[in-house]
Amino acid sequence: MSKRNIEKHILMNKAEAQDLQKKAKRACLSEGGLIRLILCQEKVQIKNDFFPSCQHT
Template structure:
């Protein structure tokens, strides 16, 4: 099966590794995987690639993201309407909409995406 760079089929993972943990280590792995909303295997794979997953943000984050998304959509709608009617500075409005969408992507990057680890042994 061919895989596209960056995306691999689950079937590409055909090597099984068995590790032994004590009860405390097993509970710690389970707790950390749950906090990051990934499987235990997924957590280990992220760590092996040098990424430290982030904990899932609380509901306030998602409320803010929904609000931000609504604002961005409204600005885009205003931009389309202003461009059609020709009485608002459409380029300025469009730049503002792009700014909001960039902000939304930055928030997702900061709060959700794993970041590269600074661990020296990698």
């Protein structure tokens, strides 16, 4: 297993934190493990029109 030595902090509201906790528990993963799983999925759809200032050419 690779070593994870980069720390990231995210801010969320109480409802989002509880939702993350419930989903991680149902998946038998840690909250960090669930976030890493979501980030690795290829089916994530990114809409560039949501943030017009972030248009990549």
